Every structure is written in structure tokens, then in C-alpha cells.
Amino acid sequence: MVYTVSPEVTPAAELTSAAARLEIMPGVALWPGYFDRTRQASLVADIFSRALDAPFYRPLMPRTGKPFSVEETNFGSLGWVSDESGYRYEKMHPLTGHPWPAMPPLLERTWFELTGCCAGPECCLVNLYRGRARMGLHQDRDEAELLAPVLSVSLGDDAVFRIGCSTRRAPSRSFVLRSGDVVVFGGPARLAFHAIDRVLEKSSCLVPGGGRLNLTLRRVARFPQQEDARPGG
Ligand code: MD6
């Protein structure tokens, strides 16, 4: 199946301040300022309120057990976790033992608008970057459904996002992700290595206490068998 980030999908006017869709490279689309300032502020408030039941924590690296510099939590039926035994999806928060809070409806709606998928994401990973936190070069590859793209929303401080291709040492390119930006990547870029090399501290005052939030929405389980559950279907 040939995957495309559907160009005919235009965001609902009431959700957005800008509808421009830029193709960064094949399979990687960026909507700069997709969420306006009001939506950004309400998303941040919503995230911290949901996180009262699922506190941010520092996951541990597989094998070494070294803590991430980023703090994380999740929303949705499955959360992405990491510890000495590896990366995986779990139904419960590792510290509270409770199910993750529900996915914010605005994010779920954005998923359907921008990905063209008919099946929703089970996971919203929330990354909180404070101080000099960063994220090393990685692939998102713990999902069973690699036909589904990954959608990410940036809030707060600007960050330098680097993306290459599916081999770690291939050349990469960098661009700045700003508050309100949405990135969707899939198809030929679904397994591209990517990183947050640095966050430009105090470039925004959106996040209480400073820093940057990133929300990464992922479809984890295989799509239902109908053709129309697939991207662009
Ligand atoms: C971040 N983002 O922006 C980390 N992964 O903080 C990701 O790791 C990411 O932005 C898959 C797709 C889009 C992303």
C-alpha cells in the first residue's frame, strides 16, 4: 500500500489559526502554529489537570537503568513505558498502578483530522522538558501497526528537532518546533531516527514552571481489517 499524508485534509477553521501544511521530507508533514495561543493554553491546563492522577516521572533506560532527562506520563488506554527490562506499552501507570487518564478529546479530534486514519490512537505519550532535558536519537517502533503515522504536538519552549532516515548514521536535518506546531510522520518516514537535540530555554512562557511539553499520539494495535481504517482510507 502506498502511504500519503493526505493533502486534501484541511483543519477545521475553529480549531486553528493557520492551515498551512509543509512537507519537510517524504512522509513528514508540519503544520506550523496549528493550535492558536488560546488552544495552546487550554491544552496545557488540560494536561496538568489530567496529570494530577498520573504524575510525571522519569523513566529508566533499558539495560543501564539511567533515568531519562525528560519526565513522562501518558493518556489513553495504553501508555509507553521504559525501564531496565525494555520499552513497552502498559495499561497502568508504573508508580500509581492506576489506568492512565483518558486522551484529551481535542487531541483525538486532531488525529482524525490530520492523519486520515479511521482508527484512533490508544496512546498519548506526554514528554515534559525542564531545564536542559533532551531526547536522544530514537525510532518509534514499539507499535504493531506501522501503517499508522505518529502525530506530535509541541507546546511551550522552542526545540531543535532532528530527523534522519531509518538507519542511525544516515544524514539528518534539523528544524525548530514551536509552540502550537503539529508534526505527522509516517509512510517512508515512519521508522526514521529522530531526536530533540535541545530546547531553547525561556523562549516561551506557556508552560507553568517553564519548559516544553510534547504530546506524541500513536496507534499501537493493528488496524481493524477494513481497508478504510487505514491512513487516507
Ligand atoms: C519531542 N518527539 O518532540 C519528541 N516521535 O519531544 C518525538 O519523539 C516524536 O515528534 C515521533 C513522531 C513525532 C515526534
Ligand code: FE
Ligand atoms: Fe519519537
